[in-house]
Amino acid sequence: MPELPEVETVRIFLKKNVIQKKTISVKIEDKNLRFQISKEIPEKLNFQMITKILRRGKFLIFLYSNNYSLLLHLGMTGYFRLSKTYEKIKHDHIRFNFNDKVLVYNDIRKFGFIKLYTNENVFESQHLNSLGPDALNLKFSVNYFLKHKKRKTNIKNLLMNQSFVSGLGNIYCSEILFDSRVSPSRAVSSLKKFEIENIIKSTKKILKKAIEMGGTTIKNFIVSDEKIGYFKNKLLVYGRESSVCIRCKGENYVKKVKHSGRSSFFCSTCQL
Ligand SMILES: [Zn+2]
Structure with missing residues (x-):
C-alpha cells in the first residue's frame, strides 16, 4: 500500500513528465473506484493543462489551468504508467492523452479514487480538511x-x-x-x-x-x-x-x- 514516500515519488515523476503539457483528451475506461469517476472530469479537463501537482499526506492534487483540480488517492493498489501509445490492460480506470504520450491510472482493488473540484474548494474537501500536518512538514514537531x-x-x-x-x-x-x-x-x-x-x-x-x-x-x-x-x-x-x-x-x-x-x-x- 503506497505511503508518503511512494506517493511523493509519483508526484516527482508526474511533475517531470506531464506538467505544463496540454491534455488532448481524458477518457474514462472504467468508472468504478472507491467513488465513481464523474463524467464531468473529461468534460472539464479536455484541452487543459496541469499547472501544479501537490501532495498532502497520501493524497495527490492536480491543479489545472482552468481552475479545476483533481484529488487522487492511490488506495491499496493504484498506480500510474506513462506510455507512448495506449494499450488497454485490465483494471485501467482513466487515461490522460497528451500529444506524444498517455498517462493511465490502473487500480486492481479499486480502493483509490479520483474526484473533481475547483482549485479553491479542493483544500476544503472532507478528505483534506481533516488531515493533520504532513509527516514531512515542520508543523509535525x-x-x-x-x-x-x-x-x-x-x-x-x-x-x-x-x-x-x-x-x-x-x-x-x-x-x-x-x-x-x-x-x-x-x-x-x-x-x-x-x-x-x-x-x-x-x-x-x-x-x-x-x-x-x-x-x-x-x-x-x-x-x-x-x-x-x-x-x-x-x-x-x-x-x-x-x-x-x-x-x-x-x-x-x-x-x-x-x-x-x-x-x-x-x-x-x-x-x-
Ligand atoms: Zn533489537
Missing part, C-alpha cells in the same frame, strides 16, 4: 506532539491516525518506531520527551531516505510502463518476523503484533 500527549491510545495507532499526522501507514510506522527504539504498544501518555524527539527525528530521516530511494528508480524515465512509485525499499524491521534483529542481534527475534487489526513489527530487546 516535538511541540505539536506534546500537545497530544494525553491521548488514550498507543503510539502505533496515533502515528497511523491521519488526523494526527498524515502520510504514514503500516510499513513506515514500524520502521520509524524501530529507528527511534520505541515499542509500538507503548501508551502515548507514557512517552518521555526524548522519546518523542527521537520519533520526530526518525520520521523525517526514514521518509527522506525512502523518497531518495524512490527518486533513484525514476531518475532517467521519460516514459515508463512500470508501476511508478512501487519501489523496493530496504526495510529493517517490517516483514522480518522471527528473524534476528539486525541492530541488537538479541535472542528475542523480531515480533509481529496487531494494533487495531494492522500488523506492527518490532524488537522487544531494543524497543522499549
Whole structure:
C-alpha cells in the first residue's frame, strides 16, 4: 500500500513528465473506484493543462489551468504508467492523452479514487480538511506532539491516525518506531520527551531516505510502463518476523503484533 514516500515519488515523476503539457483528451475506461469517476472530469479537463501537482499526506492534487483540480488517492493498489501509445490492460480506470504520450491510472482493488473540484474548494474537501500536518512538514514537531500527549491510545495507532499526522501507514510506522527504539504498544501518555524527539527525528530521516530511494528508480524515465512509485525499499524491521534483529542481534527475534487489526513489527530487546 503506497505511503508518503511512494506517493511523493509519483508526484516527482508526474511533475517531470506531464506538467505544463496540454491534455488532448481524458477518457474514462472504467468508472468504478472507491467513488465513481464523474463524467464531468473529461468534460472539464479536455484541452487543459496541469499547472501544479501537490501532495498532502497520501493524497495527490492536480491543479489545472482552468481552475479545476483533481484529488487522487492511490488506495491499496493504484498506480500510474506513462506510455507512448495506449494499450488497454485490465483494471485501467482513466487515461490522460497528451500529444506524444498517455498517462493511465490502473487500480486492481479499486480502493483509490479520483474526484473533481475547483482549485479553491479542493483544500476544503472532507478528505483534506481533516488531515493533520504532513509527516514531512515542520508543523509535525516535538511541540505539536506534546500537545497530544494525553491521548488514550498507543503510539502505533496515533502515528497511523491521519488526523494526527498524515502520510504514514503500516510499513513506515514500524520502521520509524524501530529507528527511534520505541515499542509500538507503548501508551502515548507514557512517552518521555526524548522519546518523542527521537520519533520526530526518525520520521523525517526514514521518509527522506525512502523518497531518495524512490527518486533513484525514476531518475532517467521519460516514459515508463512500470508501476511508478512501487519501489523496493530496504526495510529493517517490517516483514522480518522471527528473524534476528539486525541492530541488537538479541535472542528475542523480531515480533509481529496487531494494533487495531494492522500488523506492527518490532524488537522487544531494543524497543522499549
Ligand atoms: Zn533489537
